[in-house]
Amino acid sequence: MSPPRAVVVVTGSELVRGDRRDLNGPFLARELVSSGVSPARIIVVGDSQDELEGALREGLDGELCVVSGGLGPTHDDRTVETLARVLGRDLVVDHELEREIEGVSRGISERLRRPYAEFAPGVRKQASLPEGARSLGLAGTAPGFVLEAGDSVVVVLPGPPPELQRLWRDALDSGPVRRLLDQGQPPQRRTLRFYGVSESAVARALEAAGGGGDGVEATVCARDFEIHVDLVVGKGAELRVEALSEALRERMGDFLYSDDERPVAELVLGLCRARGLTLATAESCTGGLVAARLTAIPGSSDVFRGAVVAYADDVKAQELEVPAAVLAVHGAVSAETAEAMAAGVRERLGAGIGVSVTGVAGPGGGTPEKPVGLVYMHALGPGGGLAASFSIPADRETVRARATVAALHLVRRLLTQNRDSST
Amino acid sequence: MSPPRAVVVVTGSELVRGDRRDLNGPFLARELVSSGVSPARIIVVGDSQDELEGALREGLDGELCVVSGGLGPTHDDRTVETLARVLGRDLVVDHELEREIEGVSRGISERLRRPYAEFAPGVRKQASLPEGARSLGLAGTAPGFVLEAGDSVVVVLPGPPPELQRLWRDALDSGPVRRLLDQGQPPQRRTLRFYGVSESAVARALEAAGGGGDGVEATVCARDFEIHVDLVVGKGAELRVEALSEALRERMGDFLYSDDERPVAELVLGLCRARGLTLATAESCTGGLVAARLTAIPGSSDVFRGAVVAYADDVKAQELEVPAAVLAVHGAVSAETAEAMAAGVRERLGAGIGVSVTGVAGPGGGTPEKPVGLVYMHALGPGGGLAASFSIPADRETVRARATVAALHLVRRLLTQNRDSST
Numbered sequence: 001m002s003p004p005r006a007v008v009v010v011t012g013s014e015l016v017r018g019d020r021r022d023l024n025g026p027f028l029a030r031e032l033v034s035s036g037v038s039p040a041r042i043i044v045v046g047d048s049q050d051e052l053e054g055a056l057r058e059g060l061d062g063e064l065c066v067v068s069g070g071l072g073p074t075h076d077d078r079t080v081e082t083l084a085r086v087l088g089r090d091l092v093v094d095h096e097l098e099r100e101i102e103g104v105s106r107g108i109s110e111r112l113r114r115p116y117a118e119f120a121p122g123v124r125k126q127a128s129l130p131e132g133a134r135s136l137g138l139a140g141t142a143p144g145f146v147l148e149a150g151d152s153v154v155v156v157l158p159g160p161p162p163e164l165q166r167l168w169r170d171a172l173d174s175g176p177v178r179r180l181l182d183q184g185q186p187p188q189r190r191t192l193r194f195y196g197v198s199e200s201a202v203a204r205a206l207e208a209a210g211g212g213g214d215g216v217e218a219t220v221c222a223r224d225f226e227i228h229v230d231l232v233v234g235k236g237a238e239l240r241v242e243a244l245s246e247a248l249r250e251r252m253g254d255f256l257y258s259d260d261e262r263p264v265a266e267l268v269l270g271l272c273r274a275r276g277l278t279l280a281t282a283e284s285c286t287g288g289l290v291a292a293r294l295t296a297i298p299g300s301s302d303v304f305r306g307a308v309v310a311y312a313d314d315v316k317a318q319e320l321e322v323p324a325a326v327l328a329v330h331g332a333v334s335a336e337t338a339e340a341m342a343a344g345v346r347e348r349l350g351a352g353i354g355v356s357v358t359g360v361a362g363p364g365g366g367t368p369e370k371p372v373g374l375v376y377m378h379a380l381g382p383g384g385g386l387a388a389s390f391s392i393p394a395d396r397e398t399v400r401a402r403a404t405v406a407a408l409h410l411v412r413r414l415l416t417q418n419r420d421s422s423t
Numbered sequence: 424m425s426p427p428r429a430v431v432v433v434t435g436s437e438l439v440r441g442d443r444r445d446l447n448g449p450f451l452a453r454e455l456v457s458s459g460v461s462p463a464r465i466i467v468v469g470d471s472q473d474e475l476e477g478a479l480r481e482g483l484d485g486e487l488c489v490v491s492g493g494l495g496p497t498h499d500d501r502t503v504e505t506l507a508r509v510l511g512r513d514l515v516v517d518h519e520l521e522r523e524i525e526g527v528s529r530g531i532s533e534r535l536r537r538p539y540a541e542f543a544p545g546v547r548k549q550a551s552l553p554e555g556a557r558s559l560g561l562a563g564t565a566p567g568f569v570l571e572a573g574d575s576v577v578v579v580l581p582g583p584p585p586e587l588q589r590l591w592r593d594a595l596d597s598g599p600v601r602r603l604l605d606q607g608q609p610p611q612r613r614t615l616r617f618y619g620v621s622e623s624a625v626a627r628a629l630e631a632a633g634g635g636g637d638g639v640e641a642t643v644c645a646r647d648f649e650i651h652v653d654l655v656v657g658k659g660a661e662l663r664v665e666a667l668s669e670a671l672r673e674r675m676g677d678f679l680y681s682d683d684e685r686p687v688a689e690l691v692l693g694l695c696r697a698r699g700l701t702l703a704t705a706e707s708c709t710g711g712l713v714a715a716r717l718t719a720i721p722g723s724s725d726v727f728r729g730a731v732v733a734y735a736d737d738v739k740a741q742e743l744e745v746p747a748a749v750l751a752v753h754g755a756v757s758a759e760t761a762e763a764m765a766a767g768v769r770e771r772l773g774a775g776i777g778v779s780v781t782g783v784a785g786p787g788g789g790t791p792e793k794p795v796g797l798v799y800m801h802a803l804g805p806g807g808g809l810a811a812s813f814s815i816p817a818d819r820e821t822v823r824a825r826a827t828v829a830a831l832h833l834v835r836r837l838l839t840q841n842r843d844s845s846t
Contacts, residue, residue: 012644013640013642013653014642014644014653015449015465016452016462016463016464016465017452017453017456017462018448018449018450018451018452018453018454018456018462019453019653020449021444021449022445022448022449025441025445025467026438026441026442026443026444026445027441028441029439029440029441030440030441030442031441033440033441039439039440039441039469040439040468040469040471040474041439041466041467041468041474041477041478042438042439042466042467042468043464043465043466043467044448044464044465044466044467045463045464045465046462046463047642048463051463051464054464055464058481072622072623072626072643072644072645073622073623073626074622074623074626074643075626075630075634076626076635076641076642076643108621109621111813112619112620112621112624114620114621114624118621118623118624118627119621119623121623121627122623122626160821162817162818162820162821162824163817163818163821165818166818217436219436219437219440219442219443221437221442221443230442232440278735281711281732283711285718286715286718287711287714287715287717287718287719287723287727287730288704288706288710288711288712288713288714288715288718288730288732289711289715290711291710291711291732291734292709292710292711292712292715294710295708295709295710295711295732295734295784295823296710296819296820296823298785298786298787298819299787300710300734301734301735301788304710304734304735305734305735305738306731306732306733306734306735306738306742307710307711307730307731307732307734308729308730308731308732308742309704309711309714309718309729309730309731309732310729311714311718311723311724311727311728311729311730312701312724312727312728312729312772314773315728315729315772319729319731319742319771319772348742349735349738349742350737361718362721363721364721364722365724396719396721397719400718400719
C-alpha cells in the first residue's frame with residue numbers, strides 16, 4: 001500500500017516574498033516522512049485571500065493537509081476563515097477555548113498595562129473555529145486544531161516554529177491523525193554523519209558501496225563542514241541498507257562521528273559528562289555562538305560552566321590572561337592566542353576543558369596575511385590539547401557558523417582521542 | 424495596474440522531504456519583488472511525475488513561472504520533459520546547445536577517466552528543450568532556458584543556488600522577461616517596528632488608520648515581542664502610505680523603535696557609538712545569544728567589548744562579583760542577581776554599559792515560585808540602570824530567543840530614555 005499523501009501549506013507574506021526563510025515546511029516534511037506519510041508538496045503562500053484559498057483547496061487534495069500560520073488575532077490572519085469557506089462550514093465560537101484565550105490575554109494585558117478591551121475582539125476571533133474542529137491547545141493566544149473533511153485530515157498550526165513544533169506533537173496524538181498514520185508504515189531511517197572529509201568523497205564512497213535505489217533513498221548533504229548521509233529505507237530493503245552502512249563505515253570510518261541525529265553539541269556534552277569533565281569556551285569571532293550552541297541543549301548546566309567572549313584585545317589579555325607579548329608578536333588571530341585563550345578560560349572558570357576560537361569573520365578586518373575566513377581554535381583538557389585552523393573565504397555568517405561547528409568537533413576529537421589512546 | 428503575478432516551482436526530492444532547506448524559492452521571491460513582480464506562491468515538489476506535472480500546470484497560471492531544478496542528465500531529472508508535456512510541445516534537440524554540452528562533458532570524461540560514450544545519452548537529453556525555448560547558457564552541463572506560452576513567460580533554471588543565481592541574471596536580460604517586467608513597477612517598501620505593545624493593538628491602530636488595500640499591502644507580524652509592520656506600496660499609493668505611516672506614528676509612537684529594516688542589535692550598537700559608550704553582556708539562560716546577536720553585525724567590535732556567560736552560580740560569583748548573599752537570599756534567577764551581573768560585567772570588562780539576563784529556560788529547573796519562562800534583565804550605564812522581567816511559559820528555544828530580544832531592547836530603552844531626558 002502506498003503511503004498517505006500529504007500537502008503542507010505554509011502561509012506568510014514575509015515567507016512568499018522571501019523576506020524570511022520558511023522553517024515550518026521542512027520541519028513538517030521531515031516529520032511526515034518519519035511518520036510514514038509522503039509529503040507531496042510544500043506550498044508557500046501569502047495572506048492574499050485568493051491565493052490562500054487556492055492553496056487550501058489544493059491542500060485538501062491530500063489525505064493529510066498541514067497548514068501553518070495565519071492564526072493571529074488580526075484581520076490579515078485569514079487562515080481560519082478561509083479554511084471555513086473552502087470547506088463550506090460555519091465558524092463557531094468554542095466557548096471553552098475562548099475562556100482559555102481570555103486567560104492568556106488578560107495576563108498579557110496586565111503585563112503590557114493595556115486595557116483588556118483592546119484584546120477582546122481578537123480573543124473572540126481566535127476562539128472561532130470551523131465547525132467540527134477540535135482544539136489542540138494554545139500557542140500564546142493562537143489555537144492549533146485538527147478537523148476531518150471527507151477523506152482528508154486537516155491540521156492547522158500556528159506559524160512560530162517552536163510553537164508549531166510543540167503543537168505538532170499534540171496533533172500526532174489526536175484521533176484523526178493517529179488513524180491516518182496507522183495506514184502508513186514509518187520507514188526506517190539511518191543517519192551517518194561525517195566530519196573532516198569532503199561531500200564529494202562521501203558521495204563517491206556511497207556510490208562505490210552501491211549507492212541509493214532498490215528501496216533505499218540516499219541523500220548526502222553538507223552543513224558547515226559536517227557531511228550528513230540520510231538513508232531512508234523502504235520495506236524489504238533492510239538488509240541492503242545494512243550492507244550500505246557497513247560499507248560506508250569501512251571506507252569512511254575515520255571521519256564518522258555519529259550514527260544518529262544528535263547534534264555535535266549534545267555529543268560533546270555527553271562525552272564530557274561520561275568523563276566527569278566540565279567545559280568552558282573562550283570566544284572572539286564566534287561572539288558567544290559556541291556557548292549558545294551548547295546551552296541550547298537541555299540539561300547542559302551540569303557540564304557547561306560558562307564562557308568569556310573576549311571581543312576586544314584587552315579583554316583577551318585581562319580576562320583570559322593572554323600574554324601581551326603573544327598578542328603583540330602573533331596577533332589576536334593566531335594559533336598562539338587561541339592556545340592562550342583556551343588555557344585562560346579553563347583556569348579562570350575552573351573548567352575541565354577549555355575551548356577557544358579566534359578569527360577574521362569579515363567582511364572587514366582582513367589582510368593579505370590574515371584574510372577573512374581565517375580561524376584558529378584550540379581545545380585544552382587535563383591530558384593535553386588539540387589545535388585546529390581553517391581558512392575559507394565566505395560571508396560573516398558562514399565563517400562564524402563554520403567556526404562554531406569546528407570548535408565543537410575539536411572538543412569531540414580531543415575527548416575521543418584520549419579515550420582511544422587510553423583503551 | 425496590479426503587478427504581474429509569478430509562481431515559483433522548486434523541484435527536488437530532498438527539498439520536499441525537508442532534508443535540505445530550499446534557498447532558491449526565497450532568492451527568486453526577493454528578486455521578483457524587487458523587479459515589481461508579485462510572487463504569489465512558492466511550490467516545492469519532488470521528482471514524482473504526477474506531482475511535478477501538477478505543480479507546473481499551476482505555475483503556468485502565473486504571468487511569470489520560474490522553475491528550479493530537475494535539469495540533470497539522469498532519468499529522475501524530469502523537469503524538461505514534463506514541462507513539454509504540460510505545454511503540449513515536442514522536445515527538440517538544439518544542436519548548437521548540444522555542441523556546447525558535449526564540450527563540457529568531454530572535459531569531465533577526461534578528468535574522471537571515463538569513456539565519453541557514458542556521457543553521450545545525457546548530453547542528448549540535456550540538449551533537448553521544448554519547442555520555442557531559448558537557452559540562457561549552461562550551468563555545468565545543464566542549460567537554463569526561457570520560453571513564452573500563451574500569456575505566460577516560463578524561466579527554467581538549474582537547482583544549485585549559485586548557478587541558479589548566475590543564470591537568473593541572464594533570464595532578467597532576456598526579451599520575454601524584460602517585456603514582462605516593463606509592465607510592473609518596482610514597489611516602494613516601508614517598515615515600521617514596534618516594541619512593548621501587543622500585535623493586536625498595532626493591528627487595531629493600523630485598521631483605525633485606514634488599514635491596507637487601495638494599493639497598500641500591509642502585513643503585521645510578531646517576532647519575539649517585536650511587532651513588525653510591512654507596507655508594500657503600489658503605484659499611485661504613495662500619499663496613502665505616507666498618511667498611514669503618520670497615523671501609526673501618532674497612535675503608537677511610544678512603541679515605535681525603527682522605521683527601517685535594521686535589527687535591534689544594529690540600532691543598539693549605533694546608539695552606543697553615537698554616545699561614545701562601549702557595551703558588554705552578562706548572560707546566564709541566554710548562554711551567549713545576546714553577544715552572538717550583537718557580534719553578528721559587521722563592525723560591532725568598536726562598541727562591543729565582550730561577554731561573560733556565567734552559567735554556573737559560582738562563575739556568577741567569581742567572574743561577575745555577584746555577592747554570595749544575593750545568590751543565597753534571592754537566588755540566581757532574580758532581579759537582584761540580574762542587577763549585580765550587569766554591574767559586575769560593566770566593571771570587569773570596563774564597558775560603558777553592562778546588560779544582563781538570568782532566567783529559567785526550561786524544560787527542567789522550574790519551580791512554582793520560579794517557573795520555566797521567568798526571566799530577569801538589567802541594563803546599567805553611566806547615568807543609571809533599567810530593569811525588566813517577563814514570565815511567559817514556552818519552550819527553551821523561545822524563552823531564550825525572547826530573552827535575547829528583550830535584553831537588546833532594554834539597552835535601547837536605556838539609551839533613548841537618557842537621550843530624551845537630556846534634551
